[in-house]
Amino acid sequence: MSVTINAHQLGRLIARTTGHIDDDLTPALHGIRLDADAKYLYAVATDRFTIAAARYHHHRPDSEHTAPAVPFARTIPAASLPALREWINTVPGHDPVTVTPTDDRLRFTAPAGELAITSDPDADFIDWRGLLRGIIEQTPDSEPVFPALSTRLQARWASADAVVRVRATGDHRPLLVAGEDFLGAQMPTRARRDGFSTETDTLATLDDVRTAWHDALALSPATTPQAALPVPPRPRPRHDVTKDIGETAADLLKQVLRSTQYLVVADNVDETFAAHATAGVTAWAAYRYLDALHTADPHxxxxxxxxxxxxxxxxxxxEWAWEAATEAGHDPQKWQDEDDKRRTQHAAQPTPA
Known part of the structure; x- marks a missing residue:
């Protein structure tokens, strides 16, 4: 079975899981597992303390549309990942890459080139589906949950998603991590008083933390973050462009509603009417494109x-538009000449009495 994925998404699958690869002392886990079924291509990696599984809804080649789906699973050895990442970076992000397992190779084929890496079809890997299912189905302990987590391991989730959800069901059970088309887990660690070999845990419970900080925190009454943190002195100026994707989407929808409302209440068709019509249509198109892009790839x-x-x-x-038009093979000078001609002709028309 071959699956097709664009180069950008293939690179993203690798990037989201590569930080969880085990060292070479555990050969079976020293790499990234590519696992394909009829719907998704998964990339999975684990170092026994964390596990990360990212997925992408793939497309099967046209020639296989009527053939039954045959799942495959192959491990990309860690030693081959630098070459794969370098090859992916040479492929335009939108170009399709077909992933095909052969007897002892995993082939990545793009329109302008191909990469084949050694991949043992008999290499073992953990039952990652069963493991993650077991973690999802954990029932919470009746006692308060207060697990200790390694901050070194937590840093690995930065590549998972911009925002993840977490669930802790027990002090000694894996912490579930979930993002968009991403699922993972992290094992708790044994809390220690310092970085040495002592087994003393001075902050084993929430009461221990409360006691340790009592003298400092008792000086103030308990408040919520909304009450304790300062409010920005003023809203974002209208001329400032937000870099937040949620605010951008909201601004586009506001523009659509503002422009369409003007079209409803306008008394006559004039230049302002035409400008609002153009702004509303353009804002709606931009919102739909942004929504589709966010669904395909939030990052x-x-x-x-x-x-x-x-x-x-x-x-x-x-200037940005001129360069983009030129790079796309258009002639922006011709567009400008045509616009100038239309304006000249419009100005030459007699004004109605």
Whole structure:
């Protein structure tokens, strides 16, 4: 079975899981497992203390549309990952990459090139589906949950998603981590008083923490973050462009509603009417494109919003548009000449009495 995924998404699967690879003392886990079924291509890695599984809804090649789905699972050895990442970086992000297992190779085929890496079809890997299912189905302990977590391991979730949800069901049970098309877990650690070999845990319970900080915290009454933290002195100026994807989407929808409302109440069709019509249509199209991009790849959508905000703040968007049009093979000078001609003809028309 072959599956097809664009180069950007393949690189993202690798990036979201590579930090969880075990060292070479455990050969079976020293790499990333690519696991395909009829719907998704998964990338899975674990170092026995954390596990990360990212997925992408793949497309099967046209020639296989009527063939029954045959799942495959192959491990990409850690030693081959630098070459794979370098190859992916040479492929345009939107180009399709077909992943095909052969007898002893895993082949990555793009329109302009191919990479084959050694992959043992008989290599063992853990039953990651069963493991994650067991963690999801854990029932919470009746006692208060207060697990100790390694901050070194927590840093690995930065590549998982911009926002993740977590669930702790017991002090000695894995912590569940869930993101968009991402599932993982982290084992608790044994809390120690310091970085040495002592087994003393001075903060084993919430009461221990409360006691340790009592003298400092007792000086103030308990408040909520909303009450304790300062409120920004003023809202974001209207001319400032937000880099937040949620605010960007909201701003686009506001523009659509503002423009369409003007079209409803306008008394006559004039230049302002035409400007609102154009603004409303453009804002709605931009919102739909942003929503689709965010659904396909939240990280890429956030990156595009932030980069676009910087370009808008720069103020030279006409130069950016000119360069983009030229790079796309268009003739922006011809567009400008046509616009100038239309304006000249319009100005030459007699004004109605």
């Amino acid at each position: 890429l959508a956030a990156s595009v919003v932030a980069e676009t905000a910087e370009q808008l703040d720069d103020g030279a968007i006409s």
